[in-house]
Structure formats: structure tokens, C-alpha cells
Amino acid sequence: MSGSEESGAGGSQTLGELGEAGVLKDIFATLTTTDSVLVGPGDDTALLAVSGPVLATTDAMVRGRDWLDEWSSAHDVGVKVVMQNLADLAAMGGVGTGLLVTLIAPGALPARWARDLTAGIAEISAATGVPVIGGDLSSSDGAVAVSVTALGEVPGGRAVLRSGAEPGQEVAVSGSLGRSAAGLEVLRRSGTDGSPSGRHTGLGAGPGAGPAAGWVAYHRRPDPDLSQGPAAAAAGATAMLDVSDGLVRDGGRIATASTVRIDLDEAAIGALAEEFVSELGSAPALDCVLTGGEEHSLLATFPVGTVPPGWTVVGHTAEAGTAGPGVWWRGERTTGGGWDHFGG
Numbered sequence: 426m427s428g429s430e431e432s433g434a435g436g437s438q439t440l441g442e443l444g445e446a447g448v449l450k451d452i453f454a455t456l457t458t459t460d461s462v463l464v465g466p467g468d469d470t471a472l473l474a475v476s477g478p479v480l481a482t483t484d485a486m487v488r489g490r491d492w493l494d495e496w497s498s499a500h501d502v503g504v505k506v507v508m509q510n511l512a513d514l515a516a517m518g519g520v521g522t523g524l525l526v527t528l529i530a531p532g533a534l535p536a537r538w539a540r541d542l543t544a545g546i547a548e549i550s551a552a553t554g555v556p557v558i559g560g561d562l563s564s565s566d567g568a569v570a571v572s573v574t575a576l577g578e579v580p581g582g583r584a585v586l587r588s589g590a591e592p593g594q595e596v597a598v599s600g601s602l603g604r605s606a607a608g609l610e611v612l613r614r615s616g617t618d619g620s621p622s623g624r625h626t627g628l629g630a631g632p633g634a635g636p637a638a639g640w641v642a643y644h645r646r647p648d649p650d651l652s653q654g655p656a657a658a659a660a661g662a663t664a665m666l667d668v669s670d671g672l673v674r675d676g677g678r679i680a681t682a683s684t685v686r687i688d689l690d691e692a693a694i695g696a697l698a699e700e701f702v703s704e705l706g707s708a709p710a711l712d713c714v715l716t717g718g719e720e721h722s723l724l725a726t727f728p729v730g731t732v733p734p735g736w737t738v739v740g741h742t743a744e745a746g747t748a749g750p751g752v753w754w755r756g757e758r759t760t761g762g763g764w765d766h767f768g769g
């Protein structure tokens with residue numbers, strides 16, 4: 426750690442030296458709230474005013490599994506773990522109303538890391554208007570894990586499930602596909618040896634230049650347009666999810682839940698891959714779009730002619746037939762890649 430990094434508030438203190446009360450005091454001081462939060466952090470539970478059905482989802486990130494310190498700062502992790510949860514709410518047509526955050530870390534972890542994590546969480550919380558309403562701290566023998574639980578509601582009153590797609594509908598995505606995977610690939614190619622080109626150096630200054638730096642930034646801090654979730658619900662989306670494990674694998678989840686076949690459009694996928702071709706090559710570029718995870722763009726099905734503005738049609742649904750539900754690419758059933766925590 427450089428001298429300048431030591432000089433901020435907290436310096437080289439560890440979590441153990443700061444103590445739980447000190448850590449919590451630091452964290453709560455940075456957070457904003459909303460009128461719906463009747464009781465915020467500090468009591469036994471939070472008390473939240475709600476007006477109807479409640480969405481609830483949770484997602485955790487573990488150091489060494491879900492991020493590498495060489496590639497992602499604590500701030501990045503804070504932004505990403507919250508965004509993953511908010512994308513899950515958006516994927517139901519919902520918006521967030523509150524976040525519960527749990528940090529599990531060894532006492533030897535620099536307090537600065539926890540503060541930077543909190544800064545990332547506070548930043549995305551303020552940007553999206555979703556308050557942190559509580560959380561927990563626990564210690565470990567070395568593992569660092571951050572877990573976020575997000576609560577939300579459905580503004581339009583109709584939650585969009587994965588199971589509502591019907592044959593003869595359009596399959597569309599809001600925003601990008603493959604940027605996070607392309608960013609990860611750029612990081613991989615830059616090496617893991619901690620060399621300057623492979624280290625986190627801030628937005629726009631990462632490995633590569635121009636578009637590649639943008640993909641790396643997106644991998645570290647995904648930035649899907651969450652407003653498209655409620656917009657899709659209002660437009661009549663019949664099934665929806667966010668792309669966390671790749672177009673093929675997540676599309677397969679809609680296909681299975683809805684008992685339909687999804688045929689991907691080669692021209693549309695090729696157009697989306699174009700962005701990555703010059704930097705990564707044709708096959709990897711296509712792979713990013715088809716199987717790249719952690720994008721958190723929304724994937725939904727719509728009756729023909731009702732796809733909202735700004736969405737890109739990437740395929741269509743058909744009767745599952747005797748082959749059963751699944752995703753077809755270039756005339757063949759495909760299962761794609763994506764990360765499986767227990768299957769590898």
C-alpha cells in the first residue's frame with residue numbers, strides 16, 4: 426500500500442483494532458435514507474413502510490470466488506453486489522425499497538477496505554434511491570464475504586415471472602450483452618501477477634484503452650438500466666430475468682420455466698458481438714454475447730409488436746415440441762457456458 430493510500434481517515438487500522446461499534450459508526454454515518462424507512466439501522470430490526478406485496482432477494486460475493494483483489498477494489502465490490510440485487514428486483518418489474526448488508530471478514534482486514542466497500546454501497550444506494558436499512562458484521566478466519574438482501578415492490582402491481590412466455594413471442598434484451606465478460610477477458614489477458622497493467626487503476630485507466638477500458642469498468646461496476654424492468658412490465662413483458670449467467674443459460678431458464686423453445690437470431694447476436702471483434706477476435710466476441718455472465722441487462726419476452734423502445738430483439742419463442750424446451754443457436758440446441766458455483 427502506498428503512502429498516499431495510508432494517509433486517509435483510518436490509515437492502516439484493521440477492523441479488529443477499530444472494533445464492531447467503530448466500524449458500524451463509520452458505516453452508518455455515510456448512508457442516506459428515505460421516508461419509507463420508519464426505523465433505520467441501529468435497532469433490532471428496521472421498520473419499513475410498504476404499500477403492497479414485497480419483493481425479497483439476496484446475493485453474496487466471496488473474495489477469491491466472485492472477485493479478485495487484484496482486479497476489483499472494495500468500492501467496485503460494494504457497487505456490484507448491490508447492483509446484482511437491484512437487477513433481480515428490476516427483473517420482476519420491481520424497484521428497491523431497502524438493502525440489508527452483511528460483511529464477514531477477518532479482524533486483520535484493513536478498516537480502509539470496509540470503508541471503501543461502504544463508499545461503494547453508499548454511492549449506488551444514493552444513485553438509485555434505495556436506502557441501506559440494516560445489516561450485520563461477523564468475523565472469519567480469513568474469508569471475506571459481502572452479502573446483500575434487497576427488498577422491493579412492484580410499481581405496476583404485476584410481477585413478471587420467468588414462466589409467462591408463450592410461443593410466437595419476441596425475445597429482447599435491454600442494453601448490452603457481453604461487456605462484463607469482455608472486460609473479464611481483457612483483465613485475464615493482462616495477467617494476474619499484480620503488474621501495473623493488471624491492477625485496478627480506476628475508471629478509464631484500466632488495461633487496454635478506449636472501449637476495452639469501458640468493458641473492464643463495466644465488469645467491475647455493472648451499470649444496467651434498472652428502469653427498464655418496470656418499463657417492460659408496463660409494456661406487457663410476459664417473462665423476464667436479468668442476465669447473470671449468460672444469454673444462452675438465462676434464456677434457457679425462461680424456456681424451461683415457460684415450456685417454450687427460444688431461437689436466437691444470428692444477425693442480431695452478430696451485431697451485438699461486433700463491438701468486441703477487433704479487440705478479442707470473432708469467436709471470443711460471439712462467446713461474450715452468448716455466454717457472458719454478470720451483465721445484469723434484462724432479458725424478456727413480449728407479444729410481437731410490443732417490445733419497448735431501446736430494447737434489442739435477439740430471438741423469438743416457439744412451441745417446445747418433442748425436443749422439449751431450450752435455446753437454439755444456428756439450428757442446434759445449445760446450453761451455453763456461465764458459472765455454476767458447484768458444477769464449475
Ligand SMILES: [Mg+2]
Pocket residue numbers: 512513516666667668669
Ligand atoms: Mg437474476
